[in-house]
Amino acid sequence: MGETLKVGLHISDFGLLHQVVAALERNEFRLLPLDSVPAESRGMDIIISDAVQLPTTNLPVISIDNVELLPLQLRHVQRGRPPLVIGIDPGGTTGVAVLTQRRLLHSAECVTPDEAVRLVRRVARCSLDCTVRIGSGASETGSRIAGALRHLRVEIVDEARTGSGSHTAAARAIALRRGERLHQLDYKPRNGEVARLQAESRLVSGGLRTISRTRARRVLLGELTLEEALHN
Secondary structure, three states: OOOOEEEEEEOOOHHHHHHHHHHOOOOOEEEEEOOOOOOOOOOOOEEEEOOOOOOOOOOOEEEOOOHHHHHHHHHHHHOOOOOEEEEEEOOOOEEEEEEEOOEEEEEEEEOOHHHHHHHHHHHHOOOOOEEEEEEOOOHHHHHHHHHHOOOOEEEEEOOOOOOOOOHHHHHHHHHOOOOEEOOOOOOOOOHHHHHHHHHHHHHHOOOOOOOOHHHHHHHHOOOOOHHHHHHO
């Protein structure tokens, strides 16, 4: 991924420190434990801290929100925090790929649409300039994700010729193609889709509950997550 990034670890929680080290054990990162944070650079490029009040320094400082996304955050800072593009290949398994300057920073496969939405929301918090591009191939899942992310800049991308590889490879191809900006969700859940989501709610709740048709429609439109529909 380029030159080795020298990362200072200002972390007092030993268990958290262990998780961070495990997440960053790659050749692209050189980890340097710190008892205190220097005001100026001393052979470091960036600092990760778990302090409630982040230390004052001229170095970039990352607070620990999600350990899994730390490699993405470090790579993003390393490149000067340029705009992020998040590609989504919706379907039974949803692929997610995060790019900046056409370079891959992070990819993942999500089992449910709600899982994909949670991941994208966490990634979007890493940048003030973020575009989400969603493939058009699975209208039900894609619309559900698009509705939940409507507070972000969302584009719908024609999935034709995006390849037949893995879900994450398809998500990367989608991220690399400009789409049509989504201003209003042009999707009306069909009766069969509503019924399938009601069946999914029974499965997820262990047979204890079936959400109403109204709530199922709101989930399909991205207004509620399935978990919210079941418990609120």
